[in-house]
Amino acid sequence: MNNEHSTLSFMPYTYEFPRPSITVDCVVFGLDREHKLKILLIQRNLEPFKGEWALPGGFVRIDETLEAAALRELREETGIETVFLEQLYTFGKLDRDPRERVITVAYYALVNLWEYQIRAATDASDAAWFTVDALPSLAFDHDRIVQTALKRLQGKLRYEPIGFELLPEKFTLFQLQKLYETVLGQELDKRNFRKKILNMNLLIALDEFQQDVSHRAARLYQFDRLQYEQLKEKGFNFEI
């Protein structure tokens, strides 16, 4: 097939016709103290969609990878540094952006909101956490991106132990269960949940207990990342 198409497919430097721009956008999930799932949004102070809320994100520079761009935008716009970050989907509809053709590679991030809540509020005066079932209307097609991210988070949580990314380093089984219930949108049986999660051998039971709670203090646990890596290698099933 010695035709123009093959040629077009890998045209060298001289490629000069108009091309789409690439951005990254991040859906940052957090969990507040009332076990509500939150998303971090930025208020736009430029047209278009000035004043509306949008996902943190921005253009990909020529000398940085997609993931690097996502991490940079997160740092710049929200102060968030190290997080669980995973590619979600690439959105390429023609009219996503009213100004020009923009393709965006969406990522989703899980952060320990209990740690970052303050930073986001101070460093970025126009960044705020919103409960997922009470989101404002969003700029561009960001509502679609958020919906996609939510579905992915639910699907992922069922089969991979990623919930720990949303909790503090040390947490109780009760917190973990509430997390699953919130994200999956269904109640879980306490005893069955504890059996399942403990049988995975991913939790280290600490000799520490909750402080300053107005009820019996629960034991604290820690996620065993090393063990997780090893079990993942062996194709272990982490379904909840």
Place this chain on the structure above:
Amino acid sequence: MNNEHSTLSFMPYTYEFPRPSITVDCVVFGLDREHKLKILLIQRNLEPFKGEWALPGGFVRIDETLEAAALRELREETGIETVFLEQLYTFGKLDRDPRERVITVAYYALVNLWEYQIRAATDASDAAWFTVDALPSLAFDHDRIVQTALKRLQGKLRYEPIGFELLPEKFTLFQLQKLYETVLGQELDKRNFRKKILNMNLLIALDEFQQDVSHRAARLYQFDRLQYEQLKEKGFNFEI
């Protein structure tokens, strides 16, 4: 956060610094008569990687969506028209292409090879099917893309009835089982497989049987797409 970063994130038309180019690449899966999983590759006739095999693909035009670009490239380079096509992952490493910064949105496609085998061989003299476990060395990072596609196909097949896309309209349960065994890389129990797949109510048993086989002719079945859509709505579980 009224700083340069927010501004940068949604800079208007005047955005003039160098930007990455975007391509699409397609991993096209097919299943041959010996129940071997195949991938369709194109032989490059331009530098770089001249003479090497690569995935069909090419630049995304400013006035077409990502999926349209993937379908166009497939049509142009291989003659394939209508297929199951789903976005796989977006690859954005800096040195993917030795000439310039190129980000590629990879798709994977499932086709009925029994129908297309001839077209690909005639329309595109430099297109050919390769068995997945005997692939030649590939141009760019296309081997990584293929590996990602393989994993995705396996994961997807376990939870969604997409195998039918690889078979002719009418097929036997034996063919279907072989498909699963090939893709998943494990043997399945005949009786258990039939029970499970028939209990999903996704198959229409036809009053037709195999022709021209040198053994007892098996009943032919058809995939019930309508039923599939309805069950999917209800959150039905299609795990095999």
Place this chain on the structure above:
DNA sequence: GATAGTAGTGTAAAAAAAACACTATGTCAA
């Protein structure tokens, strides 16, 4: 008529998941 190759069928055992309720401990307020 023997052989080769696939078609087609059910049951029992094992494993996994689901259902289910009470006692224990600590804080707070009356």
Place this chain on the structure above:
DNA sequence: TTGACATAGTGTTTTTTTTACACTACTATC
């Protein structure tokens, strides 16, 4: 100090799902 409240923590039984397993039937070919 006592009672109310909130969560901690713990096993067993039932149900469902999954797995293991073997023979007869049909058709073409040699």
